[in-house]
Amino acid sequence: MNPTTDTLDPERWHVQPGDVLLVTDIQNDFLPGGSLAVAGGDDVVPILNRYIGEFVAHGLPVYATRDWHPEGHCSFHAQGGPWPVHCVAGTQGAEFAATLRLPTDTTVISKATLWGQEAYSSFQGTDLNGRLRAGGIRRLFIGGLATDYCVLNTVRDARHLGYEVFVLADAIRAVDVHPGDGQRAEAEMTSLGARRITLSGRAA
Ligand code: VGL
Ligand code: ZN
Numbered sequence: 344m345n346p347t348t349d350t351l352d353p354e355r356w357h358v359q360p361g362d363v364l365l366v367t368d369i370q371n372d373f374l375p376g377g378s379l380a381v382a383g384g385d386d387v388v389p390i391l392n393r394y395i396g397e398f399v400a401h402g403l404p405v406y407a408t409r410d411w412h413p414e415g416h417c418s419f420h421a422q423g424g425p426w427p428v429h430c431v432a433g434t435q436g437a438e439f440a441a442t443l444r445l446p447t448d449t450t451v452i453s454k455a456t457l458w459g460q461e462a463y464s465s466f467q468g469t470d471l472n473g474r475l476r477a478g479g480i481r482r483l484f485i486g487g488l489a490t491d492y493c494v495l496n497t498v499r500d501a502r503h504l505g506y507e508v509f510v511l512a513d514a515i516r517a518v519d520v521h522p523g524d525g526q527r528a529e530a531e532m533t534s535l536g537a538r539r540i541t542l543s544g545r546a547a
Contacts, residue, residue: 357546366407367487372429372436379429390514408465411453464496486511491524508537
């Protein structure tokens with residue numbers, strides 16, 4: 344139990360027009376057995392499938408982001424970066440988890456596609472903001488991997504861009520390179536005005 348998150352009660356919620364579900368980096372390399380496995384990363388897949396079902400049932404859009412690196416990306420150890428080789432575009436490790444039930448009309452956003460640039464935020468170097476604006480999106484529901492990298496940086500940018508943000512507290516997991524990184528990330532997202540929700544808070 345951690346006091347930082349225990350004090351943050353998930354709130355009741357329902358979806359409405361102008362909402363989007365952003366499924367973050369549910370790729371084989373980030374799941375157990377992958378080259379940059381996030382502990383418990385597979386636990387979030389069935390939960391995300393239920394959020395996806397909620398959005399589909401309401402005719403609302405689902406976006407899925409993917410880390411999509413070129414070979415020899417600057418974030419890899421051999422290039423002096425912090426990470427093992429992971430999510431190389433077109434490889435099995437970069438594929439979405441087979442158990443993730445994305446709708447056929449999912450909008451896929453690829454990030455960190457340039458050799459010399461790291462990008463943890465799904466807004467960085469992508470057309471995500473333009474697509475959301477064009478779609479009249481005002482509220483982002485964000486879950487996936489990893490809490491302390493892509494989810495955190497995407498939430499930061501989303502808040503600075505003026506979106507309302509709901510963090511799917513039961514559908515995120517942290518890398519925790521330093522113990523507590525995930526908890527600190529969750530506290531920061533809350534301090535930025537992102538609201539925490541869970542499936543159980545869904546209004547009937
Ligand atoms: C990520 C580590 C390395 C992420 C990407 O998207 O959370 N984390 N590359
Ligand atoms: Zn990466």
